[in-house]
Amino acid sequence: xxxxxLPPVTQLGMLSLALVLVAGIYLSAHLPEHVSxxxxxxxxxxxxxxxxxxxxxxxxxxxxxxxRFFEIGRWALLAYxxxxxxxxxxxxxxxxxxxxxxxxxxxLVVFAVNVPVLIGFTVARYD
Amino acid sequence: MAHAVxxxxxxxxxxxxxxxxxxxxxxIVPRAGLPIVAVVLALLIAGIAVNELWPLEFxxxxxxxxxxIIDLFLGFVLGPIMGKLSMPARVExxxxxxxxxxxxxxxxxxxxxxxxxxxxxxxxxxxxxxPLHGWVVASFIVVGVMAVIALxxxxxxxxxxxxxxxxxxxxxxxxxxxxxxxxxxAGATGLMQIATLVIMTKLGSG
Numbered sequence: 001x002x003x004x005x006l007p008p009v010t011q012l013g014m015l016s017l018a019l020v021l022v023a024g025i026y027l028s029a030h031l032p033e034h035v036s037x038x039x040x041x042x043x044x045x046x047x048x049x050x051x052x053x054x055x056x057x058x059x060x061x062x063x064x065x066x067x068r069f070f071e072i073g074r075w076a077l078l079a080y081x082x083x084x085x086x087x088x089x090x091x092x093x094x095x096x097x098x099x100x101x102x103x104x105x106x107x108l109v110v111f112a113v114n115v116p117v118l119i120g121f122t123v124a125r126y127d
Numbered sequence: 128m129a130h131a132v133x134x135x136x137x138x139x140x141x142x143x144x145x146x147x148x149x150x151x152x153x154x155i156v157p158r159a160g161l162p163i164v165a166v167v168l169a170l171l172i173a174g175i176a177v178n179e180l181w182p183l184e185f186x187x188x189x190x191x192x193x194x195x196i197i198d199l200f201l202g203f204v205l206g207p208i209m210g211k212l213s214m215p216a217r218v219e220x221x222x223x224x225x226x227x228x229x230x231x232x233x234x235x236x237x238x239x240x241x242x243x244x245x246x247x248x249x250x251x252x253x254x255x256x257x258p259l260h261g262w263v264v265a266s267f268i269v270v271g272v273m274a275v276i277a278l279x280x281x282x283x284x285x286x287x288x289x290x291x292x293x294x295x296x297x298x299x300x301x302x303x304x305x306x307x308x309x310x311x312x313a314g315a316t317g318l319m320q321i322a323t324l325v326i327m328t329k330l331g332s333g
Contacts, residue, residue: 021271
């Protein structure tokens with residue numbers, strides 16, 4: 001099977017996912033008590049940066065099947081936004097607020113974008 | 128033609144004369160299952176809203192048990208069986224099993240995590256002063272590792288196999304490669320579930 005050269009989207013996506021999950025685990029391990037946001041913000045920032053680099057690298061691929069990527073990715077995004085919303089709901093139910101809520105919400109956004117990118121890429125790369 | 132697929136697992140099915148791979152008609156996301164998912168998520172929302180021990184424990188234990196058992200069964204029983212099936216048999220099995228997994232797995236994982244967090248808050252095991260807090264954090268770490276494997280490799284492979292099988296002329300080599308990825312990652316998450324069992328039984332017994 002001839003394989004065209006593609007950026008390491010899966011590897012970078014998994015790295016971004018791992019970083020944002022570590023941020024979430026760090027916050028969850030301390031909530032509802034006081035938690036220093038520094039490590040979580042750093043991890044979230046690193047995760048978002050890797051996600052952006054990943055999307056930029058993918059956008060430079062010639063002949064990538066974007067139609068298929070978005071066709072699959074939009075439904076996956078819808079599904080993972082629902083999942084993220086359920087997790088957000090449980091934190092809101094427990095009165096999480098302020099900085100921790102902002103970091104958790106942004107972490108869930110990065111999570112909800114990362115998974116559709118991984119799914120859309122894996123599908124579209126074989127088209 | 129399906130026989131030709133079995134004899135050329137490494138070759139593109141689309142090569143040469145048009146191949147007519149025997150595939151049952153299927154939906155990548157079975158629409159009939161969506162109302163069931165909606166009902167389960169509604170129960171989850173209600174369970175978290177009422178914040179009573181029994182509904183939370185029910186949701187967390189039922190969904191968590193389903194998640195663990197499915198992962199173990201897929202990783203250690205079905206996975207190796209699938210790996211030994213002929214290509215046409217594997218394709219037929221895949222088109223019947225995997226669409227259901229597309230709905231079941233994200234649903235049971237979401238219910239387990241959301242109800243689990245609420246249950247932990249209800250019982251106070253998420254407080255750092257609680258003697259079981261370390262075990263709760265250990266469960267977060269195990270779930271985190273499983274999430275990276277499942278969301279980065281397993282779920283995309285599942286969707287990609289189904290999308291490939293929907294094509295008029297699926298590529299046998301792509302299916303073979305993605306199925307291999309699916310089977311190996313299912314085994315890895317199955318292994319991680321053993322850690323989940325250790326942690327959860329410890330938390331359950333106090």
